Amino acid sequence: MKRLLSLTALAAFLLPIGAQAQDAQSIERGKQASMVCAACHMPDGRGSVVPNVEARPRITGLDPVYFVKQLQDYKSGARDNASMKPMATMLSDKQMQDVANYFASLPVVHDVAQPASEDMMKLGERLVKLGEWDRFIPACVSCHGAEARGAGANFPNLNGQPAEYTEQQLIAWQKGTRKNDLLGLMKPIAERLNENEIKALAAWFAAQPAQK
Ligand code: HEC
Ligand code: HEC
Structure with missing residues (x-):
């Protein structure tokens, strides 16, 4: 009984460490997959604007669940955008999770605009x-x-x-x-x-x- 208890305690202790290692691996895979995103969203994820063409959002500081949902929606067409559809279509479900975890792990950097009138x-x-x-x-x-x-x-x-x-x-x-x-x-x-x-x-x- 004592042995069983200590095994349970050990399992409870090891689980979070296992989960953390998995997160670190996912973030690393996401980093690799994010190279293509940098062209529009910038390497630090702050976003960019091409006047009169399109605006690309800051994609750091977003909840990974929200992030993955947006990619799924671009893929299905519920959110219709010509730049993002091919990007989302290229990513598997696992890769979506990985890039979401990667951008969520970055510090939130962004361009704060001058106030309007x-x-x-x-x-x-x-x-x-x-x-x-x-x-x-x-x-x-x-x-x-x-x-x-x-x-x-x-x-x-x-x-x-x-x-x-x-x-x-x-x-x-x-x-x-x-x-x-x-x-x-x-x-x-x-x-x-x-x-x-x-x-x-x-x-x-x-x-x-x-x-x-
Ligand atoms: C060719 C430019 C381009 C590339 C490359 C690109 N994006 Fe985007 N992304 C956009 C544009 C434009 C939008 C806004 C589209 C709209 O109006 O819905 C956007 C929106 C998003 C959003 C929605 C954010 C929000 O706040 O709802 C996410 C998430 C996103 N991109 C992730 C990615 C990821 C991950 C990659 C790389 C795999 C990537 N993008 C590559 C142009 C790009
Ligand atoms: C009743 C709840 C509710 C209220 C009130 C609300 N929103 Fe939203 N908003 C949402 C939800 C839900 C989403 C995310 C939609 C999704 O999952 O794609 C959202 C998303 C957005 C986005 C997209 C952000 C991104 O990163 O792409 C903008 C912009 C926005 N809201 C602006 C506003 C503004 C401006 C107001 C006030 C005038 C407002 N919202 C009030 C529920 C609300």
Whole structure:
């Protein structure tokens, strides 16, 4: 009995170490597979913008579950993007997990943009923190967490993203080219926003530092 107990204790002790070693291997494999991502998302994952062509997001500081879901959605077409579809299609499920673990292991580096005009920043902040209930626009922080820093696997951190990227996403929901949101939560919100509000929100998020 005593022997059995100590074996159980030993197993409990060894399991986390085994899991950690597995994570380290997965991160290393993800690093190898991420070479191709660097061309657009930069080696440190901060993202980049090609004006009037496309905006590539910061892909560090994202929950690996959210990250893998996005890759699966690009592959299935629930999130429609010509640059990402071939990337996601090329990756196996295991490789998706590996690149997600790799980028989640990196420090969060991003370009923090200069604030836009005072009026635009005020409008952005008001929508983020209070919403506009008369028009059924909930405060972004009610789902995306305090200061919109992200909450769990379902609600991503919106800060420190290039303004062009945030705009691109809200417009994609309006147009229906992004239709992968959990329970369809984002589409009706995006549809109620006008062009000026989208610009104000995008500018506000871009001027906030992202944190893990
Ligand atoms: C040719 C440029 C390009 C390459 C190479 C590329 N991406 Fe992307 N990526 C984009 C663009 C553009 C978007 C935004 C697309 C959209 O609007 O949905 C994006 C979006 C993403 C997102 C969504 C992030 C979010 O916040 O929802 C993830 C995750 C991602 N890429 C991971 C990767 C990985 C992993 C690789 C390498 C295997 C990669 N990308 C290679 C251009 C690229
Ligand atoms: C009722 C909950 C909810 C509220 C409120 C909400 N969101 Fe979201 N949002 C989501 C979910 C869920 C996702 C992730 C969708 C997915 O899994 O692809 C998301 C994703 C996003 C993304 C994509 C981020 C990325 O990295 O690609 C943007 C941009 C966004 N939301 C902006 C906003 C803005 C702006 C507001 C406030 C006006 C807001 N959200 C309010 C639920 C919400």
